Amino acid sequence: MNADGRTRLNQTPEWTALVKHREELDGTGLRELFAADPGRGSGYTLQVGDLYVDYSKHLVTDETLRLLRELAAATDVFGLRDAMFRGEKINTTENRAVLHTALRAPRDAVIEVDGENVVPGVHAVLDKMADFADRVRSGTWTGHTGKRIRNVVNVGIGGSDLGPAMAYEVLRAFTDRDLTLRFVSNVDGADLHEAVRDLDPAETLFVIASKTFTTIETVTNATSARSWLLDALGGDEAAVAKHFVALSTNAEKVAGFGIDTANMFEFWDWVGGRYSYDSAIGLALMIAIGPAAFREMLDGFRIVDEHFRTAPAEENVPLLLGLLGIWYGNFHDAQSHAVLPYSHYLSNFTAYLQQLDMESNGKYVGRDGTEVDWQTGPVVWGTPGTNGQHAYYQLIHQGTKLIPADFIGFAEPVAELSDELKAQHDLLMANFFAQTQALAFGKTPDEVRAEGVPEELVAHKTFRGDHPTTTILARALTPSVLGQLVALYEHKVFVQGAVWDIDSFDQWGVELGKVLAKRVEPALTEGAEVPGLDASTRALVAKYRELRGR
Numbered sequence: 001m002n003a004d005g006r007t008r009l010n011q012t013p014e015w016t017a018l019v020k021h022r023e024e025l026d027g028t029g030l031r032e033l034f035a036a037d038p039g040r041g042s043g044y045t046l047q048v049g050d051l052y053v054d055y056s057k058h059l060v061t062d063e064t065l066r067l068l069r070e071l072a073a074a075t076d077v078f079g080l081r082d083a084m085f086r087g088e089k090i091n092t093t094e095n096r097a098v099l100h101t102a103l104r105a106p107r108d109a110v111i112e113v114d115g116e117n118v119v120p121g122v123h124a125v126l127d128k129m130a131d132f133a134d135r136v137r138s139g140t141w142t143g144h145t146g147k148r149i150r151n152v153v154n155v156g157i158g159g160s161d162l163g164p165a166m167a168y169e170v171l172r173a174f175t176d177r178d179l180t181l182r183f184v185s186n187v188d189g190a191d192l193h194e195a196v197r198d199l200d201p202a203e204t205l206f207v208i209a210s211k212t213f214t215t216i217e218t219v220t221n222a223t224s225a226r227s228w229l230l231d232a233l234g235g236d237e238a239a240v241a242k243h244f245v246a247l248s249t250n251a252e253k254v255a256g257f258g259i260d261t262a263n264m265f266e267f268w269d270w271v272g273g274r275y276s277y278d279s280a281i282g283l284a285l286m287i288a289i290g291p292a293a294f295r296e297m298l299d300g301f302r303i304v305d306e307h308f309r310t311a312p313a314e315e316n317v318p319l320l321l322g323l324l325g326i327w328y329g330n331f332h333d334a335q336s337h338a339v340l341p342y343s344h345y346l347s348n349f350t351a352y353l354q355q356l357d358m359e360s361n362g363k364y365v366g367r368d369g370t371e372v373d374w375q376t377g378p379v380v381w382g383t384p385g386t387n388g389q390h391a392y393y394q395l396i397h398q399g400t401k402l403i404p405a406d407f408i409g410f411a412e413p414v415a416e417l418s419d420e421l422k423a424q425h426d427l428l429m430a431n432f433f434a435q436t437q438a439l440a441f442g443k444t445p446d447e448v449r450a451e452g453v454p455e456e457l458v459a460h461k462t463f464r465g466d467h468p469t470t471t472i473l474a475r476a477l478t479p480s481v482l483g484q485l486v487a488l489y490e491h492k493v494f495v496q497g498a499v500w501d502i503d504s505f506d507q508w509g510v511e512l513g514k515v516l517a518k519r520v521e522p523a524l525t526e527g528a529e530v531p532g533l534d535a536s537t538r539a540l541v542a543k544y545r546e547l548r549g550r
């Protein structure tokens with residue numbers, strides 16, 4: 001029993017039925033599943049918005065999917081979903097609502113937190129962002145010396161960096177190419193140095209993005225950015241108002257830093273950092289792509305929100321993707337999940353998903369405060385597929401680990417490519433389709449022999465297959481499609497956290513390192529005696545000081 005009297009997840013009949021089913025299915029491969037059902041290739045597919053989702057290359061049958069949906073019903077995934085959409089405080093360890101879905105709600109929606117409709121506030125901030133973005137884009141917002149802003153540097157980390165940085169790359173083709181955008185996150189001074197070294201301070205706007213405005217990396221970089229600017233502009237503090245804006249929930253800290261709160265774009269504690277780039281945290285992105293494209297992106301999020309909220313379990317794509325991950329993680333011992341986009345513009349997409357997924361579901365304590373005895377969130381990893389093919393795909397094809405993967409691709413290249421570059425798109429997508437085929441069906445020893453391969457090489461050239469993949473295909477990569485993709489993964493992560501009975505919306509696991517870093521710093525800088533420093537770390541600090549000549 002859980003501490004709150006509910007049956008533990010892995011003792012429920014639904015879980016046990018899946019364990020048994022997994023044993024029964026053992027050895028049933030994809031070749032067999034496809035042979036048994038000629039309609040599987042088109043039957044095991046779903047559509048959400050512009051996303052065509054093919055899950056036929058998974059090690060599942062109708063019965064597997066039914067049993068997984070029963071697990072979802074037993075764990076009341078849809079009940080928790082409805083509570084989230086209603087604004088209930090489902091982030092129990094922080095006593096907060098989880099309402100990133102309100103960030104893309106239409107103007108006339110009513111979503112209440114503590115009896116107050118939050119939607120008007122969301123749109124007031126969006127309108128203020130749009131007004132500011134338009135002024136920067138049109139050149140009516142000028143810097144301290146009257147020069148037009150040509151560079152925007154976002155300073156933030158984690159959710160205050162990964163989302164806008166990822167989306168900026170994804171939507172490059174929609175950006176104002178006359179603006180330069182840079183993203184600074186690392187407290188390593190090299191990050192800020194490289195970001196600003198070729199910029200004219202008089203033409204540079206810093207967007208300081210921090211939900212709490214206490215994050216040491218961001219506050220440190222923002223302070224250094226301020227010095228860089230003031231040194232170049234003659235030290236006049238008045239310059240800060242024209243070159244610094246803040247994105248935060250913490251007006252007091254923003255004012256304390258010296259940024260006029262009139263230049264602050266607000267969001268709220270019911271937006272988790274890793275769910276925040278469609279809030280004020282997206283300001284730099286909005287400046288780059290313009291308010292209209294930003295709103296198109298929000299519309300895309302909303303399409304998938306509505307689908308997740310209303311589609312029946314059999315057609316609910318985030319539910320399906322979440323359950324497939326559970327099938328492999330909990331019933332096949334898969335430890336990781338690869339996300340492999342076949343689009344150069346999605347280069348940072350998996351890095352973004354790492355925070356979304358791993359900070360949300362990397363938990364070993366359940367909602368009732370006791371340790372879970374089942375696997376929770378996977379290691380999420382991956383880079384654009386074609387590059388991966390020449391690096392780590394060998395291990396996916398012939399290694400000893402089961403690595404389920406998502407393949408994301410588009411039918412059309414972006415419009416602005418030359419005809420010659422557009423023609424490369426078919427080659428890119430030929431790789432996309434070929435890889436999932438090879439992963440699923442492999443190559444038998446007999447097929448290898450039939451090619452005349454000498455017997456001593458047959459085993460080496462055999463591919464076992466049965467590596468499961470989801471294929472997500474859309475016509476083109478647009479702002480709306482990006483919103484759809486992100487919302488799809490947000491809700492997939494939600495589904496998994498709900499089944500695993502963990503709080504997907506806190507992140508206590510990052511706190512200890514932060515506290516210790518603060519404690520260790522005086523040992524590095526001043527050689528201070530830090531109480532409680534273990535022998536290994538003390539020796540390492542001493543070595544560091546020696547190497548630095550201190």
Ligand code: F6P
Binds near residue numbers: 209
């Ligand atoms: O990594 C921990 C974390 O709290 C993330 O959840 C968050 O996105 C990041 O730090 C940055 O926090 P903030 O926006 O408050 O600076």
